[in-house]
Structures are given as C-alpha cells and as structure tokens.
Amino acid sequence: MNKILIPFDDSENAKKTIEYVSTHISKDHEITLFYVVPNTAAACGLDSPSLTPYFEKERNSFCRMEEQRQEMMQETLAAARNELLAAGFDREKIYIKAQPQNNNIASDIVQEAQTGKYSMVAMGRRASSGLKEFFIGSNASRVMHALNGIPMIIVD
Structure with a gap:
C-alpha cells in the first residue's frame, strides 16, 4: 500500500498541494493530512502566581x-479531506492526524514520515522572502534534506 503524507496548514500552498494530489496522484493511495499544532498554544497552559495581571488578561x-x-x-x-473525496479517493484511506509540536515543525514532519513508513511526502513550499529562505531555509527544504530515501513532491 502506498502511503502519502501531506503536511498541512492553512497556507495557500497547502491548498495547492491538495489540488495537485487530487489531480496527479493515483486514487488507490492512502493519504494522511498531517497537522503539527504550533507550540504557541503552550502559553495557554501557563498558570503561576508570578504572572502579572496584564499578562493574565x-x-x-x-x-x-x-x-x-x-x-x-x-x-x-475537513475541506481538504472533502476535496480528496470529491476527486475520487476512498473515504477509508484518508486520515487526519494532528499532534502538538515536539521539536520544530520540519523535524516533526520527518519523524512522522519515517515512523509512519510513508512512501512519499507532498507539501507546499511556504512563500517567504528569498533572503529569509536563503539564511534559515524553509520547512519544505529542511524536510527534503532530512527524509533519507523517502520521495518528496514540493508544490509551489
């Protein structure tokens, strides 16, 4: 069984990746939409007597x-899943998986790709400034360099 991991966020390029997979990938593949929940949510769990009233508010x-x-x-x-269903993918072969960010988003994607034994990763390249991407790279670039033998499609 061919398994495709689609790291997903609310970016335009993530939506383009769904469109690409819908039209270019065989419908017998198993698809996992993988969302890493950024650790910004961790701030909601902060509770300490030392927090200032302003910060609390x-x-x-x-x-x-x-x-x-x-x-x-x-x-x-859910909309991405529905688009895959409309394109002819089997409901029983489309999964949505969300997990809290452990390390950085790229590392979490690579770990999921490797431990989940995916046959391919398809993801959008996040639009950022060329200078920023040159110095710190993009998640897609980091994932691509760390996958070690798992093919990757980068949708732009």
Missing part, C-alpha cells in the same frame, strides 16, 4: 484567539 485573549484558530484549522482540514 492578555493570555486569556490570546487563548481565545488560539482556540478560534484551531477550530478554523479543523474546518480547513
């Missing part, structure tokens, strides 16, 4: 925004 606002972002991400993942 702002943390609550931030946490409400973070909850809304997570709900929107679930809707985006």
Whole structure:
C-alpha cells in the first residue's frame, strides 16, 4: 500500500498541494493530512502566581484567539479531506492526524514520515522572502534534506 503524507496548514500552498494530489496522484493511495499544532498554544497552559495581571488578561485573549484558530484549522482540514473525496479517493484511506509540536515543525514532519513508513511526502513550499529562505531555509527544504530515501513532491 502506498502511503502519502501531506503536511498541512492553512497556507495557500497547502491548498495547492491538495489540488495537485487530487489531480496527479493515483486514487488507490492512502493519504494522511498531517497537522503539527504550533507550540504557541503552550502559553495557554501557563498558570503561576508570578504572572502579572496584564499578562493574565492578555493570555486569556490570546487563548481565545488560539482556540478560534484551531477550530478554523479543523474546518480547513475537513475541506481538504472533502476535496480528496470529491476527486475520487476512498473515504477509508484518508486520515487526519494532528499532534502538538515536539521539536520544530520540519523535524516533526520527518519523524512522522519515517515512523509512519510513508512512501512519499507532498507539501507546499511556504512563500517567504528569498533572503529569509536563503539564511534559515524553509520547512519544505529542511524536510527534503532530512527524509533519507523517502520521495518528496514540493508544490509551489
């Protein structure tokens, strides 16, 4: 069974990756939409007597925004799943997996690709400034260099 891992976020390039897979990949593949939940949500768990009242108030606002972002991400993942279904992929072979960020997002994607024994990774290249990408690289670039033998499609 061929398994394809699609690291997914709410970017335009992630949506383009779904479009690409929908039109160019055989429908007998198993697809996993993989979302790494950024560790910004960890700030919501902070609770200490040393927190200032201002931080406490702002943390609550931030946490409400973070909850809304997570709900929107679930809707985006469901829409991506529906697009794959509409393209002819089998409902029983489309999975959505979300996990909290452990290391950095690229490392978490590589770990999932290797431990899940995926036959391919397809992901969008995040649009960033050329200078920023040159110095620190993109997640797609980091993933590609660390996959060690797992083919990768980068959708631009």
